[in-house]
Amino acid sequence: MALSIWEALAVLAAGIGAGTINTIVGSGTLITFPVLLATGLPPITANVSNALGLVPGSISGAIGYRAELRGQGRRALILGLTALVGGLGGAILLLALPSEAFDMIVPALIALALVLVLLQPRLARAVQRRRDDNGTACRPHGGPVLLAGLLLASGYGGYFGAAQGVLYLSLMGPLLDEDLQRLNAVKNILGAVVNGVAACFFLFVAAFDWTAVLLIAVGSALGGQIGAKVGRRLPPTALRAVIVAVGVVAIVQLLLR
Template sequence: MSWLEMLAVFAAGIAAGGINAVVGSGTLITFPVLLAVGLPPVTANVSNTVGLVPGSLSGVIGYRRELSGQRARLLRYGSASLLGAALGAVLLLNLPEDAFATIVPVLIIAALVLVVLQPRLSAWVRERQRDKEATPAHGGPVLLAAIFATGIYGGYFGAAQGVLLVGLLGVFVQDELQRLNAVKNVLALLVNALAAAVFIAVAEIDWRVVALIAAGSIIGGQIGARVGRRLSPNVLRAVIVVVGTVAVIRLVFG
């Protein structure tokens, strides 16, 4: 990579770290940048996953106050996320690369739809949370199954898994949204970390990309945790949609 390309990857890491801490969907920033600098899709995906782990940890640390008193919840949901992530990572490594190139545009489009619909989803979450009887303490088996499925998605690709998680938690669990967002950050970290461990053991990784994304995402995670709530959600959403659309076009049309 040229110095300009390395700078672009580093900047994408900062943006992704911040977006992941606040919303989720940072992969929609980094993944198309990695494609643009010439990485094959699977190598770009696994390198991106490994690189974003430090940024995910940074975001968790930034939300540590909101995690107070949620240990039992984290253990319950974290187990489902880890099992799903393991299955998703195995699927990524065992399905042919052609399958990944075919499936990922569909996943990105689905993720973009979720990002666009997030305001309505959030409104539905708030409406549901007004009805305390509709939201049991731990969400029940349906929520666990949904978190497991989201873990599979996160282990395989992961763009917008944060949007999925915070939406699910908000619908099924009675608590403040900021506390649920903190839980979302932990679950996304667990998924990314387990998938990264599998990829490090058996996959081809571009360690230059990992280092650049890791450094950027650590910075971005702290920025996102501290000031991300002040950013206009519409601007953030628009950036994600534009970058994700570029990624789909590049994957489909080469």
């Protein structure tokens, strides 16, 4: 499908916005997906093109957060493998299930994630007190509860991905003894893995629009660097506020869609 110059500029701008917000929080899909639909792409083609185009942005954001990733290599590997399995499962579901399958559950899921993000400091202290009482240490990868949660969140990410980063941060916050910026760095790795595996799957089995993919790819790569510069400077309270604000917008947009 041929895009007009104005449509192409809109898709490129959406890619920059999505790459920026994905690196800081997540939910960039809520910017690019409606723009792709507005250009006339069918929903599944738009979703697949979006997933392919956002891969460079995820990688760019992860590179921008490389300082916060130091010392987290093994954790990123274990959580990344979990995300890979979940993301592939979600990509398969995208082609097997109607888009209405998640329409009702996703807003509730994001709302729960926002509550967990808001309560994260208190929950983390409660979890640490329980560990102290039991004489146990925090597991570097969060244990089976976190792995199971990430598997499901990555499945959703491979399927659609709006507010996927919010889900990741809400799961890791209470279960990993790290500050929010270092968790955000891991979140960017997980997003890159899920988008990457979904993209590889879609290349062979789904229809997509190369023009839209390339425009979003260029835009999201630029946005990933912008998001890293902005996000890394935010104090934890401000970053948490941005996460909640983006999550609320995601819920409203999903309910009105």
